[in-house]
Amino acid sequence: MKLTRLITIRSLSTRRLRSLLTFFGIMLGVAAIFAINYTNQNAYHSITTLFEGTAGRVNLEIHSAANIGGFSEDILADVSDTPGVSQAVPVLKLPAALPGEMTEEVDLSFFGTDAGGFILHGIQPDLDADIRDYKISQGRFLQASSEATEVVLAEAYAYEHELALGQSFSVVTSQGVAELVLVGLLAKEGAGLTNVGKFGVIELRAAQRLSMREGQIDQIDVVVQVQDSNPDFLAEVRQALGTRLGNEVTVLSPAGQGDRMTQMLSGYQIGLNFMAGIALFIGAFLIYNAFSMTIIERTRELGLLRSVGMTSGQVSAQVVFEGLLLGISGALTGAGAGLLLSVGLTSLMSELMGYDLYTGSIPVGILIGSIAIGIVVTLIASFMPARQAGRISPLEALRLRSHQDEGWLIRYGWSIGIVLLLLSAAVLYINPFPYDVQFRLGSLTVFALFLGAMLVIPVTLRAWQRISKVAVRLVFGNLGTVGIRNLDRARKRTTLTCTALLVGVSMIVVTQGMTGSFSADLFAWMDAYTGGDIFVSAVVPITRNFQDDLEGLSSVETAAPVRYIDVIWLNELEEETISFMGVDAASYTNVTRFIFSDPDISSDQAIEDLKKGNTIFVSSVLSEKYNLHPGDQLKIRTRQDEQYFQIAAVVLDFYNQGMVVTGSLDDLSTSFEIADVNTFLVRITEDSDTTLTIDEIYSRFEDDYQLVIESNRSVRERADNLMRQAFVMFDVLGIIAVMVAALGVLNTLSMSVLERTREIGLLRAMGMTRLQTIKMILAEAALLGVIGAILGIGFGLALTRIFLEAMGAMSGYSLDFIMPVRAIWLGLIVALVISQIAALFPAIKAAKTPVLTAIHYE
Amino acid sequence: MAVLYTQDLHKQYVLGQHIVKALKGVSLSVSQGEFVGIMGPSGSGKSTLLHLLGGLDQPTSGDIHLADRNISTLSDHQATLVRRRNVGFVFQFFNLLPTLSAEENILLPLIIDGKNLKNYQEALNDILKKLGMENRRHHKPDQLSGGEQQRVALARALITQPAVLLADEPTGNLDSRSGTDMMLLLQRSARQFNQAIIMVTHDPKAAAYTDRVVFLKDGLIADEISFSADDKQPDRLHGIMATQERLER
Structure with missing residues (x-):
């Protein structure tokens, strides 16, 4: 047994590139999982400590x-x-x-x-x-x-x-x-x-x-x-x-207060977890691919071992042992890398949440958990190739490379694939899951969707070759068309690589697509929320009369006072704390505007209603989540009693995650006895300068009020940045997925080239130059990239639509799907560039192999 | 007229700490339309010679002239171009690309050379007809017998009308009937296409189809037999085996 272990270790060190690829795949997956969970824990811990600490034994x-x-x-x-x-x-x-x-x-x-x-x-x-x-x-x-x-x-x-x-x-x-x-x-x-x-x-x-x-x-x-x-x-x-x-x-x-904050974060965190899961999913592909490759490469060696008396169990064990070694080393390094990643992620989260997150001692549970996931996934991924290795007959040591049998799944899996595709698409579209298990089952369904796509790919390979032939000839010449023929030589390997690319690209498209759809609405609202030219905010609420002071300045045209308070809404089921934005409708509409959800609504009438009092606008989020419409009434607890407010319109408003209603400042004063305000939106006159006006407001009122004044453009820019930061993490994970996919391409093409060493030698003997050799292999990679990209874009777009639908039904954020043109190009370019870069190494290696060595390669 | 000749060809390899002298001064000349067999025991240097003649390797010293050009000191790229246009190869194994049809395999050297394939349709049909492969042109290698595969390889080597065709044990992987067919085709190709062919073989029966057999021993030409067109097959075979026996002694 000791000897077999020695053989395993030697095998790892002689196939350095592949060992390294597998190692990286495991490392990236584990790092992502650890970092995300650790950061999540830090966030939860910070929030709970905060609330427990401040609430004491209350x-x-x-x-x-x-x-x-x-x-x-x-x-x-x-x-x-x-x-x-x-x-x-x-x-x-x-x-x-x-x-x-x-x-x-x-x-x-x-x-x-x-x-x-x-x-x-x-x-x-x-x-x-x-x-x-x-x-x-x-x-x-x-x-x-x-x-x-x-x-x-x-x-x-x-x-x-x-x-x-x-x-x-x-x-x-x-x-x-x-x-x-x-x-x-x-x-x-x-x-x-x-x-x-x-x-x-x-x-x-x-x-x-x-x-x-x-x-x-x-x-x-x-x-x-x-x-x-x-x-x-x-x-x-x-x-x-x-x-x-x-x-x-x-x-x-008191316990309820922390819950709201954690709830707000949980959506974001579940998203991150989902992406980490996908990264691991691709990682498992890569590992499986790498091990299958090792087995093919070592067929003769393993056959030889079998012929000198090694049992098939011993051969399998050898491969599993190889998996174990790589799994352990990759997972341990991944945990280390994850620790570094979590530092960045935690500071990003701190930025998003607006205060420093607590970073506690390294959580042993999460550490062991992510390492275990890495090792287990590696072992599972190496198990099938190990069985395949065990089946190698001693005769194969003596035979020259034989044609590999294609499995049943490759030949007939497409029928299962189509069923899976249809089913999972239907499930995602209808979204029948109860709220609490939605994400888990939803993720599973997405996996089923990808699995379905994977099973269908093998039968489509010929069609892809036919369709792309002319383009390939144009770019890579006639030899390019010879190169792409190789894709259906090992359909399993091609399929795995295409799927890895597919998942990576679709993640890019989904992330960008969601961001795009979000930002369109969010920016429209942000524009209105920070309407006007200057945003004046009072540290301590100040009197409403400050409006007159501001408007007294020659450079100020209008100043609109705004006051946010938390109120308790008594809906049929529970008491819900929501935000109440009090505005002076007249000056507010002079400075900025409301974005009405219903384009046909008479906005003048709605604003008139708001001025009359006892009337509110509800956010589109509340409207969809609680099925509220103009004409309905909202029961809100006021200073004296409870009071009904009539809904006049539904508006776009994401303040406090959309849990917000807009009412008049007069109502705020009569019903809630709040007469002061904390924000003014200021519009300056046409010929005035924003910076000079800000300076003027400071110099005039510095002594009387604690003010923070900023140009709205700068507030908007920072809000924009904040939002982009929120999505950066998704991008990072998308990049990790694409990187893992790239490792898969590198792996596949290395194997493909290795298997064809003699063939390439023959072509070189026939007068194919080194450059032609490289181009031929690049063509092969390009088609891999194109298949992955096109399928990835298709799936990405479909998933984005499905996610948006599901999110609308779930949280009330109903967003319009906006075609992410940039993401489509990005996905295509990333897949092509990555596949070309990944192919370059095996291509150059093939081109450099001396013809004689290649011809005599076995 | 000699289409290929070598002068005092030497080749040595460094294997670990040993220097192996594979060729120790071989001078050989092959004319257009001539079919030459190279025989010799394992390690006699016949494969090394073939590789040098085909521009796959470079001699340690000595010259190789192929189609009026000295190819002994070419760069990799130059040698590649020489192979592409002046040399046709037929190997024992792995002669065809499994992903291409018979016809595409035959056209491969022209594809590599960036030629317009339309201009070669006639030549292709001609070769397919002469080799009896017209009905198999769209088949993939795994749908062809070993003999048919080797015929496709021969067609591919001939399509560019190279100065010299080099065959390395072309019958080594064939049954005896296919082997005989292959040798007849090579013989006919030399005559019909006026093609110079150099074939390395272990098999005296195969060598008996050539015009001249060169015997190598320990990196040197040890003997040579020429045949006339009238010599019968059994006589040729006898001559070859007698020479082999003599050299082995």
Whole structure:
């Protein structure tokens, strides 16, 4: 047995190129899987740590009924008295900013825009420290008897703004400027992570005074008596609190908040996982191909081993052992490469989410999992060639290369292929899966689709040769047509290579197609969302009258105030938090426009309706997801009660993932008691300059307001960038898939050339030059590339349409299919270029082989 | 008129630490229309000689003149062009491309040379007719018998009307009847097409169809027998075997 292992190791080292190819295939697949899972874990971990840390041991949260504004602290006593409640801790939230804290840009992330600033929580130090983990890294925590001006800030925020312990500094709130003294710093954990670290705490009374909200609080955190958080008990307490406190407040579970963020990410992550799966799928092809090749090449050697008494089991074991060695080494290196890849991916995700992701210790489970997947896939892929090797008869050592039998699948598999194609296309189109298993079964169906395509390829090879003959002759000359004849010599190998290219190209087309369809709508909306010329955003909400100040400037034509708040929508099934965009319809339509889903709708009428009040526009996402139409009503919890808003129109709006409605600022003020605004869209006069106007606004209002002002063009450019970044990862995986496909082409052509060494020798003897030899092999590769590209483009387009349909049905994002012309060209060029580059090495090698060596090659 | 001649041809190889002298000074001349057999035991240098004559390898010293040109010191590219236009090859195995039909295999040298195939239809039909392959022209190699395959290989070697046709054991892989057919075809080709043919063979029966047999031993020409057209086959065979026997002693 030791000898056979030695033979295996020798075989690996003598066939270096192929060993390397297989090794790379495994490595890339494992790296992709590890990196994606590791990054996903980091993202989830960051989000959950964030919410767990900031929520502490809190079981229930009490907010004002509409989730806006505060309520009287008198309720606190009622809460404490409710049976089952162990602790009730009040919090008052105070948005604030440092005077110098002005950036040139609005922060953009997946979750919208953020003008900066930080949040101050007014707390009762002794109570709060009981339920939340405040870890002081320097100085001390607030004391029950703290001076009113004492503040404890999150460490990173203090460092960032160069605030030293003991220092006195000014903060700006909606009520003006106040002086605070920094007495302690919070470590970046537990409560220190609140509001992604832009956070500080002051004494409750001080907070009330600063915000001029004496006797008011925003939130009560409740800890129940039984700490095993028995869900039934918790529900009972929640019920009791609800009954006792009445309509003015609402009792929520803190756990729900993190869910929304993770949900938003999950779609993106599932997409990435799917791509990684495809990369591995192609990787498995490559490995199978490489092993089949090794077997063909070693037929004589293995036959010889059989003739000297090695059993077929021993021969198979040898091949499987080879697979094991490659699998282990490839998977281990892949895990290392994946670690590097995940660094890039994590920083990309951080960028998208708008805050630094936690990168924990290397997750052993994921590490072992991805390595195991790599090894198992390699073993499975080497199993069939191993069986084939075991069947080699001792006679084959003595025979000259015999014609290889084509399997049943190659000859008759097309019928199964067609059934698979039809079935999977139908399944994808109808999309019968329930939501939660959709992606898994959907991915399986996509695999079935590719498998079907693969089974059909062999019977189409002749047709491809016939169709391409004239073009090949034009490009590569007459010998090119001789070259492409070789494709149906080993149809299995050709099929595998074409399929690998097909999958790679279709991934490019799907990614680009989806991006294209997304961006068309997204950009239209982005254009309206950041309408006008200048985007003015207030760190701390400011009065609506600022509109007059802005319009008072000679360079400003119109300024449209906008205010976003979260509201609770009471639909039939549940309470859903959605965004409410309050606008002043008159000035808003002067600066920008609404994009109505229904082109026939009377936009003037709809805008008039909005001005009248109690009317809203819903986003197309909400409309499709919840089947909402103009004329329907939405029940929203307001400050006093619940109120119905009539839907006047459906508009394109992707703010907060499309969970948004638009209403008037007047409604916001009457129903939700919110009179301030946080954003102005500004249109400047025709002869004014954007930069000069921005400077003018700064210089005029710098002292009074905390503003972040940016030209809309720059906001749009950055939003555009952000979106492209989101798709970069898909591109990276597409490239990995294409790279693996390229390795497959290299593999196939090396094998094809190796098998034909004598034949090429004969052609060379007959006077074929080296250049002609190279061209002949390149022609063969070009046809491989063309088949892969054309099928890949076809499948890519079909999948894009199917995905868009399915997504519309699932999430409400109904997007128009836009023919990705660029992607089609890109796919074609990538497949052709890659196949030519991959073919170059075997072609040159063939051309360089001395004629005599080639003729005598066996 | 000599279409091919060599002067004092030497060829040596380095095999590991040994120098193998395959040819030690061979001078040979072949005329147009002449059919020459080269015989000799294994290792006598006959294949080496054939490869040098066909421009597949270069001599260590000495000259080879083919169609009025010294081909002993050509570059790879020049040698390729010489082979393409002046040499036809018939090998023992793997003579045909399995993916091409008989006709396409025959036309292959013209395809390689970038010729307009339409101009060669007549020549193609003529050759197919003379070799009795008219009905098999569209068949793939795996649909042809060994003898038929070798006839296609012969047709391919003749289509360019090369200065010399080199055959390396052309009957080595054929049954005796196909072998005899093949030899008759080669003989006829030499006469009908006025074609110079040099054939390396182990088989005295095959060699008996040639006009002249050159015997190599240890890299040198050890003997030579010429036949006249009137010599009968058994007499030729006897002469060849007697010479072989004598040389082996």
